[in-house]
Amino acid sequence: MRYAETGFQLEIDLTRGSIDKVETDPRETALYLGGNGMDAKLLYDRVPPGTDPWSPDNLLIFGNGLLNGTCVPGANRVSVNTIAPVNGLMGHSLMGGFFGPEMKMAGYDRIVIRGEAPDLVYLAIHNDKVEIRDARHLRGKGMVDTQRLIQEELNDKRAWVAAIGPAGENRVIMASIDCGNSSAARTPGPVMGAKKLKAIAIRGTKDVYLAHPAELWEMCSRLRKELDANPNIGDWMATDEDDSFHHNNFSWGNARVRRKTFWSASLEERWRNLKYDHLNRWTGCWNCPKACHNLIQWPNRRRFSYKCYGKDTYHMAAFQELDFTYEILPVSMDLGFDSYSTPQVIAFALELLEAGILTEKDFPGMPSDVRQRFYYLLQKIAFREGIGDVLAHGVSGAAAIIGNGAEKFDHNTVKKFEQLPIKLGKLNPAYFLMIATGEDMAITQIEGSFPQDPITDPELKEEFIRKWVAVPDKKFAEWFRQWVKRDQLPDDAMVEIVDWNEGMHYLDDSLGFCGFVSSFRGQFGGTTGYHVWNMPQIITHATGIEFDKDRLWECFQRNRNLIRALNNRLGLRRFMERPPEDHWAVRNEEYEQLLLTKYYDFKGWTFDGIPTKETLEKFSLGYVAEDLIKRGILTGNEVTALKDARAKKEKE
Ligand code: SF4
Incomplete structure (x- = not known):
């Protein structure tokens, strides 16, 4: 059974x-x-x-x-x-x-x-x-x-x-x-x-069997109440009308312009009314006490639902307001577009037109009004007509086809994937590592367990640490206690923080947990539904397979190394692990490369970012090591990154 x-x-x-x-x-x-x-x-x-x-x-x-x-x-x-x-x-x-x-x-x-x-x-x-x-x-x-x-x-x-x-x-x-x-x-x-x-x-109408149903039921009944009562769990953007964070900090258009003072009390009031005048109800996902999706009925549109940042992407790409998103999102969703990359691709095309790299001839019959231009391009792309056929390749692919300087406008992708449109001042080392090395393609699928910023008030900081049940080891709490300025954590701490952040996402993604009840939520308020202390017991009760924290963490490392090796086999190498050049205004190439080397070393990877034979064998991935050796990707004698002669040169 x-x-x-x-x-x-x-x-x-x-x-x-x-x-x-x-x-x-x-x-x-x-x-x-x-x-x-x-x-x-x-x-x-x-x-x-x-x-x-x-x-x-x-x-x-x-x-x-x-x-x-x-x-x-x-x-x-x-x-x-x-x-x-x-x-x-x-x-x-x-x-x-x-x-x-x-x-x-x-x-x-x-x-x-x-x-x-x-x-x-x-x-x-x-x-x-x-x-x-x-x-x-x-x-x-x-x-x-x-x-x-x-x-x-x-x-x-x-x-x-x-x-x-x-x-x-x-x-x-x-x-x-x-x-x-x-x-x-x-x-x-x-x-x-x-x-x-x-x-x-x-x-499906069959039963799913559990190894220890009574114990799991007891645990889950308690957890469900805790999740429901926990204000840090779920997507509070579904109900919180203050969205100054995204609008003042993220970039508008093709990730170009920050409007640091965009948000205001009157705007918030106007948008709140707009939402509640059209809100049908909130919905959620299977067996979750939260309801994160706003179900909207906009005039002359089909009812649609959105959550989180999905409500901002279109109007920010078009320099419009929320009503534009409510109007275009149901059309875009019905055509089968995502709401993350698509607005960026359209903004990119319009920017190329403004810059003269594309011309009016590329957009025959396109209206002059920016809203109508977005609809025009949605149709062109969905049915691959004219310029839409080129834009259907995404920003990186389209830039390569268009050429003529269009490549410079491809400034918000990593490994050819559009990223959150964030352009900041000073390098954040942990985020540098996560954006550079993440194989989940977007920062929101990696960050989350460790806060983004230190807490300066000593009492609030201690309060945070006291409630922080999710920390897998006391050293994380100690690093947080000593943390005063964003970039002042030691590099060794930084790589372990990244490891924890990504670890929780890898576990969520293999167990089925929504990040909003788990990995994505620890950073906000420290309390989250799931962590390495309660996951093993849940898995044991559900599956009958004895799990503890170490075994669980081994599963994360195994999956992380397997996916890394899969991507290495497909061509992933160190040179591809670069956040967009203008992601931060102030960069330090030497330091970034050293940080990358330290992270690779911590993970047991080579200077090129490939797991060594020893690392793969440690996580029962000997068959992967053999395969990589057979293909000439590894020799089997590699050392981890910091022991590589190139790393020594880097240090000098
Ligand atoms: S599973 Fe996640 S997205 Fe769905 S309702 Fe629960 S918290 Fe929200």
Whole structure:
């Protein structure tokens, strides 16, 4: 008997039209947990380097977090992973809502999709009944209609439908996969389009078994009350109307302009009224006491939901106000765009027009009003018409195609991914490391456990430390106690803080926890729902596999090193680990490189950022070491970064 997981994955080959329910090895659960970890293992084992991400041989995996579908509150994230066409590295995305738990209750820990259908299809899953169905009649349909039509066809209003819109069908890099109020953005959408898979509809009515149900229930009942009562948990932007932080600190347009005094009391009042005049209700995700999504009904638009920073991206890219986001977001979502990269791509195009790198001829018939220009470009990109065909490659890809100096306007990407539009003054060393080395593609998927800034008031600082149950080791509290100025933490502390920050996200992503109840929340107020002290007990009660803090941390390091090695095999090297040059106004190349070396060394990686043979073997990844040696990526005799002759030169 398998507990918390089903012990099966659904394997679909769209080229052959085959459907297989495959039993999985429980020993792998103990090593990689689930979600991101298991997805990475499958990508490592089954997608050899050199595979074209657009080809049928690439995999698209919907991997349930290990605890999804159990009574553990806030565990509902599905890792949607693939090899990303935008940069050829592993693409990682997280989808909340209800899709993952429903998949678990249908009897599957993950869905692994290979191949390419001869024409547009969708998958219909109802427990053991799985069909590949014709979806040609859904071609070009938006998310809302696709979801509704499939539910009608299946005569099942309770089926959850994860679908792509026209943007995904047309392989636009910024396409997302949407399901109800949640989406998987940043890479899987265009791959789903390349596979000609319009949607996956899923309905499950089976039980998920638990190893120690009474103990887990008791623990979760208490946790649920704590999460509910904890003001630091969830996305307080759903209810807090003061959004001065993003508007005064983030950059507008194509990550260009900071408007430090933009926010005002009267603006806040106006936007509050705008929101509550159109707010339908708040919604949340499966088995979570919080409700972070605002459900908005805007005149002449379909009802839509948003959370967090998603409400700001469009109006900030267009130098408009909140009403513009409310007006355009439902259109953009229905076309199947993400709301993170797409506004940046449009702002980038308009900036190129202003700079004369693109001309009016590139935008035939484009209105002069900036709002209408955004709609014009959304349509062009979704259907890959004219300049839209170029912009569909994202900022980096489009800049490379356009040339003629456009590359200089690609100033907010890392590893070809659009980043949060933040341009700051002085280097923040921990953030430098996270942005440079993160393989989750965005800073919000890495930061979170350690506060961003010191607390200067001694009493408040002690109060914070006293409540800080999540610290994995007292040394973190001690570093925080001694911390006065942002950049004055010792480098050794800095690399361990980064390690903790990323560790919690890797654990969340393999267990299924939403970052808003876990890894992303420790920095605000110190109290968070999940941490290394309660996760092991939860996993043990859920799965029956004995876990303690050390074993859990080993799982994180294993998954981190596996994903790193996968990306190294796909070409990731040190020179690619650079935040945008203008991310901070004041830079110190020498110091940044030394910091990178120290981080690599702490992780047991070479000077080039590749895990050494010893590191891989330490985390039961000997087969990965052998593979990297066979491919000439490692010799097996490498030393860690600081022992490398190049590091000694760096120091001199
Ligand atoms: S905290 Fe919010 S986003 Fe996270 S699972 Fe709960 S409702 Fe969903």
